[in-house]
Amino acid sequence: MRDARPSVTVTFDGEEYDAFAGESVMDAARRLGVPIPSLCYLEGLSLYGGCRVCVVQIAEDHRLRPACATTVAQDMEIKTDTPLLRAHRKAIIEMLFAEGNHVCAVCVSNGKCELQDMAVATGMDHVRFDYQAPQREVDASHPKYVFDPNRCILCTRCVRVCDEIEGAHVWDVAFRGADAELVAELGKPWGESTSCTWCGKCVAVCPTGAMAYQGKAVGEMQHHANVVIRLATARTKGQWLDPEEVG
Amino acid sequence: MAAVIDLHEVADREHEARSRYPWRIKACASTACLSAGAGATVQALEQTIEAADLVLDAVVVPTGCMGLCSRGPLVRVLRRGGDETMYQAVNKEVAIDIVRKHVRNHEIVDTNLLDTNIPFFTSQERVVLANGGVIDPDRIEGYVAHGGYEALRKAITEMAPEQVVEEIRSSGLRGRGGAGYPTGNKWALLAKAEGDQKYVVANGDEGDPGAYMDRTVMEDDPHRLIEGIAIAAYATGASKAYIYVRAEYPRAVERLDRAIRVARRNRLLGRRIMDTDFTLDVEVRIGAGAFVCGEETALLASIEGRRGTPRLRPPYPTERGLWGQPTMINNVETLANVPTIINKGAEWFSSIGTERSPGTKVFALAGDLVNIGLIEVPMGITLRSIVEDIGGGIPDGRSFKAAQTGGPSGGCIPAEFLDTQVDYDSLRQLGSIMGSGGLIVMDDTQSMPDVAKFFMEFCMDESCGKCVPCRAGTVQIHTLLDRIGNGDAVWADLRHLEQLCATVRDTSLCGLGQSAPNPVLSTLQYFGKEYEELLSDEKKEVADA
Numbered sequence: 001m002r003d004a005r006p007s008v009t010v011t012f013d014g015e016e017y018d019a020f021a022g023e024s025v026m027d028a029a030r031r032l033g034v035p036i037p038s039l040c041y042l043e044g045l046s047l048y049g050g051c052r053v054c055v056v057q058i059a060e061d062h063r064l065r066p067a068c069a070t071t072v073a074q075d076m077e078i079k080t081d082t083p084l085l086r087a088h089r090k091a092i093i094e095m096l097f098a099e100g101n102h103v104c105a106v107c108v109s110n111g112k113c114e115l116q117d118m119a120v121a122t123g124m125d126h127v128r129f130d131y132q133a134p135q136r137e138v139d140a141s142h143p144k145y146v147f148d149p150n151r152c153i154l155c156t157r158c159v160r161v162c163d164e165i166e167g168a169h170v171w172d173v174a175f176r177g178a179d180a181e182l183v184a185e186l187g188k189p190w191g192e193s194t195s196c197t198w199c200g201k202c203v204a205v206c207p208t209g210a211m212a213y214q215g216k217a218v219g220e221m222q223h224h225a226n227v228v229i230r231l232a233t234a235r236t237k238g239q240w241l242d243p244e245e246v247g
Numbered sequence: 248m249a250a251v252i253d254l255h256e257v258a259d260r261e262h263e264a265r266s267r268y269p270w271r272i273k274a275c276a277s278t279a280c281l282s283a284g285a286g287a288t289v290q291a292l293e294q295t296i297e298a299a300d301l302v303l304d305a306v307v308v309p310t311g312c313m314g315l316c317s318r319g320p321l322v323r324v325l326r327r328g329g330d331e332t333m334y335q336a337v338n339k340e341v342a343i344d345i346v347r348k349h350v351r352n353h354e355i356v357d358t359n360l361l362d363t364n365i366p367f368f369t370s371q372e373r374v375v376l377a378n379g380g381v382i383d384p385d386r387i388e389g390y391v392a393h394g395g396y397e398a399l400r401k402a403i404t405e406m407a408p409e410q411v412v413e414e415i416r417s418s419g420l421r422g423r424g425g426a427g428y429p430t431g432n433k434w435a436l437l438a439k440a441e442g443d444q445k446y447v448v449a450n451g452d453e454g455d456p457g458a459y460m461d462r463t464v465m466e467d468d469p470h471r472l473i474e475g476i477a478i479a480a481y482a483t484g485a486s487k488a489y490i491y492v493r494a495e496y497p498r499a500v501e502r503l504d505r506a507i508r509v510a511r512r513n514r515l516l517g518r519r520i521m522d523t524d525f526t527l528d529v530e531v532r533i534g535a536g537a538f539v540c541g542e543e544t545a546l547l548a549s550i551e552g553r554r555g556t557p558r559l560r561p562p563y564p565t566e567r568g569l570w571g572q573p574t575m576i577n578n579v580e581t582l583a584n585v586p587t588i589i590n591k592g593a594e595w596f597s598s599i600g601t602e603r604s605p606g607t608k609v610f611a612l613a614g615d616l617v618n619i620g621l622i623e624v625p626m627g628i629t630l631r632s633i634v635e636d637i638g639g640g641i642p643d644g645r646s647f648k649a650a651q652t653g654g655p656s657g658g659c660i661p662a663e664f665l666d667t668q669v670d671y672d673s674l675r676q677l678g679s680i681m682g683s684g685g686l687i688v689m690d691d692t693q694s695m696p697d698v699a700k701f702f703m704e705f706c707m708d709e710s711c712g713k714c715v716p717c718r719a720g721t722v723q724i725h726t727l728l729d730r731i732g733n734g735d736a737v738w739a740d741l742r743h744l745e746q747l748c749a750t751v752r753d754t755s756l757c758g759l760g761q762s763a764p765n766p767v768l769s770t771l772q773y774f775g776k777e778y779e780e781l782l783s784d785e786k787k788e789v790a791d792a
Contacts, residue, residue, distance in 0.1 A: 180712030
């Protein structure tokens with residue numbers, strides 16, 4: 001079935017494509033198979049714009065824009081892969097690695113981690129900055145799940161999925177700057193939260209090993225972020241997407 | 248419904264009351280002078296007048312800021328139909344002397360005389376601060392006697408909203424919060440926007456270290472701001488306005504609250520203002536101590552009672568702002584310009600300053616200068632004139648090293664650019680910004696990497712933590728500056744510093760992060776040698792880490 005939406009012509013790194021009027025650069029790129037890295041973006045959730053790894057350049061405009069929050073326009077020249085963008089993305093990934101305590105070798109998500117994938121994709125093989133080695137306590141108070149803030153990158157996917165899809169709003173961000181942290185119910189241990197429905201969506205969408213099932217060993221934690229788009233599609237269109245198809 | 252204030256009658260009564268006293272003593276009771284002891288000064292003046300049996304001859308008027316804060320408490324003695332004398336450092340004893348000698352015996356108190364014929368006063372052009380040192384901020388009568396609310400009356404009874412927008416547009420007024428967006432264009436956007444309810448917000452979340460331009464307007468001339476807001480609301484079709492004031496300004500909150508109540512009582516706010524169909528409610532909202540809430544989308548989140556973090560734009564607030572409705576945010580100083588523009592006309596306003604940056608700018612002059620205080624100068628004045636004439640030059644025989652404008656979002660300008668005109672575009676070309684009006688002058692004893700570190704620490708503490716480059720990048724920049732300052736850095740660290748600054752500048756979500764590297768980048772550009780000299784001796788040779 002042909003999509004009836006009006007289309008616009010854009011170029012991704014010099015190649016011409018048809019995009020739908022009104023869709024974001026990110027959505028167009030995903031559909032058309034143009035790779036743009038992302039961390040906080042998740043189809044089906046509201047936009048956040050916090051990770052900044054999806055920045056792209058439009059023509060010669062020196063102001064970079066997040067692909068997730070930029071709408072396509074006719075004849076838009078989108079650059080997704082330039083030396084400058086690669087350098088910035090790599091630096092941002094390095095900042096994330098230096099900010100938390102990301103030790104892949106002992107992580108439940110080793111080999112199944114979006115942050116790790118991003119490090120590989122951007123060619124980040126070492127960190128030039130000082131590790132901040134923050135002291136953060138693991139919250140294992142929930143009978144079913146565990147939250148390890150050492151691995152949290154504050155993408156707020158869990159905050160948004162809990163609020164927007166599950167409707168519970170257990171999670172939010174407290175404090176600011178380098179002290180910003182994820183909290184359950186204004187700072188309770190997760191296990192004592194009365195609003196948590198145990199649905200596990202926060203765990204499913206976590207891009208790193210910060211949220212996991214209890215009892216997982218190194219490399220055993222498989223997330224299922226596509227649950228969001230499946231739920232969102234089911235709600236808005238009454239269709240249940242095949243998990244294989246939505247990747 | 249209460250009666251509408253009769254502006255002429257109030258003004259006449261005020262002028263008449265004023266002429267009853269042969270002597271009027273205006274005592275600065277603004278925050279800077281108060282902290283220098285102006286409270287005791289005012290008390291001593293009043294008690295001495297009574298004790299010397301001069302209550303029918305002299306009256307004390309506590310006023311707003313007179314500008315030369317470093318010489319406070321300041322007092323102006325005005326003789327009916329005659330001369331004016333200004334005194335500096337008026338403590339209790341001097342206050343008693345002023346009454347006994349000057350008022351009673353017509354003898355000047357030489358020891359504390361302040362010459363008003365110095366460039367500090369003569370080179371200024373006061374528009375926004377016109378009532379500073381003149382009126383009692385707590386009395387609407389004083390404001391009205393100096394032409395207050397005449398512009399509002401003119402706008403809502405003689406002008407169509409489009410005409411008001413056009414007047415502001417053709418005046419060329421640009422946002423005084425720092426970015427310099429044309430105010431008239433912003434007003435036109437809100438006027439055009441469609442929504443059930445439109446909002447005007449005055450941004451009084453002044454957070455730059457050492458800056459107090461907006462505080463002074465809010466504390467010392469609250470009705471000017473309210474009048475500016477009312478005109479903006481009329482022109483754009485808004486019926487609700489907020490004044491967002493940082494919690495660190497309790498006096499401003501108190502004064503504004505009182506001024507709003509008084510304005511309502513006089514039918515200058517509320518329903519059917521001045522018996523027209525124009526209705527406007529104004530409410531003060533208090534911040535919770537976050538610099539980032541000066542960023543407009545974070546400010547809106549804070550007013551809505553949510554966590555003060557910026558959001559992605561577009562949509563811009565004029566499309567979707569407070570509670571999803573069209574909202575316009577203007578800086579306090581911007582709005583304070585509005586009544587005068589409506590009164591005197593766009594042409595008059597654009598005759599001041601430069602073609603692309605018309606009008607005046609208020610600066611909080613601080614640092615290594617002879618004269619420290621609050622000044623208002625025409626745009627286009629040279630930095631040299633501000634530093635050497637108004638500021639009185641560098642004290643203790645030292646020499647000028649740099650001027651920092653724009654606070655933590657701005658840069659340091661070296662001596663070679665002292666003859667640059669102060670306007671939005673020239674300052675940007677130098678890697679700094681106009682900013683909201685902080686201007687810190689540094690002498691040759693100051694270390695520029697230290698200055699950069701100070702501002703980076705500020706940005707690091709004030710980052711909201713939403714986007715990675717600002718949250719984690721400012722920490723890394725600060726770490727590197729720390730290492731450089733400790734003499735432990737190598738060449739590679741300097742290179743990483745520049746690269747980090749570029750990433751934070753280019754990829755951060757909001758203005759805070761995007762401009763946070765400016766103090767580092769500008770000092771690297773103009774004072775790069777100082778960074779190099781701090782590199783560790785043994786490690787200077789190491790090419791890369």
